[in-house]
């Protein structure tokens with residue numbers, strides 16, 4: 040099988056080119072076409088000789104994301120894509136427009152192994168990893184379609200990014216390369232359900248990306264009910280890893296907390312959460328849970344959301360209730376792919 044040219048960094052591309060018997064300066068030109076101009080074919084590389092283009096196309100390919108479905112929110116302009124991959128699998132990406140520019144939410148896997156009960160991405164289980172090149176393709180395809188430059192990235196789509204560790208780090212390396220898209224590392228967030236050893240490893244790489252942790256519960260009893268990963272790594276172990284991340288990188292952790300009516304949204308839960316997070320440099324994002332058709336959880340009421348936030352703030356923990364974007368287009372993880380699986384078309 041041909042290799043994905045988008046997944047190569049400059050050094051690797053250079054050695055491939057030299058190995059193929061072409062001068063090294065060609066690597067710089069090719070890298071520019073692939074990573075800066077985001078082309079999808081060798082024919083677009085107009086300053087590359089035919090012989091080299093032909094040799095390249097024998098060895099390498101572009102694993103593009105083809106737009107299968109595109110939904111545009113009438114409320115806030117959020118765009119959701121269902122992309123088809125080279126092997127007929129599907130992934131979703133969402134582009135949101137903010138005051139500071141465009142942000143893309145990228146998927147890191149086809150399906151997911153983690154099995155969180157509130158999450159549509161868990162439906163149907165895990166299919167396969169995405170390569171670094173495929174994750175780049177999500178960004179490139181959206182940029183091309185919208186004709187905009189995307190300058191923020193959140194790894195919060197389908198999949199558990201820390202369960203696809205090397206590909207995700209390679210993707211970040213390529214996306215932040217100054218000879219490519221040159222995205223600022225400060226504009227990248229990665230969300231994890233809490234794979235503890237990988238949090239330590241990520242901290243030690245000292246990349247400076249923002250870590251979001253999907254906490255969703257104040258104690259092990261509630262968390263283990265909805266997040267199987269909690270049976271492997273307890274909340275205490277997780278928070279210890281978060282403190283290590285914070286101390287090693289100096290970056291504030293962001294905790295995601297999906298508020299589910301009657302499950303994790305009581306005053307007592309808020310107080311317990313505040314007690315656990317005390318002393319951690321963090322921010323809590325309260326997210327009214329999205330009703331997923333296949334699940335029967337309900338959002339907490341507005342009043343509950345405000346009360347929960349107030350209790351956290353009284354204890355000195357900053358919290359925001361997240362604005363919902365794209366609610367008219369089912370813009371949260373996995374919803375579109377899940378409905379595609381269901382209809383089987």
Ligand code: SAH
Nearest residue numbers: 158195198199230231232253295297328329
């Ligand atoms: N696997 C990673 C990233 C993907 S999920 C993680 O777990 O963090 C992105 C975020 O959406 C996570 O915080 C996840 O818990 C949350 N999420 C999933 N389903 C949701 C739902 N129905 N309502 C609100 N948030 C949800």
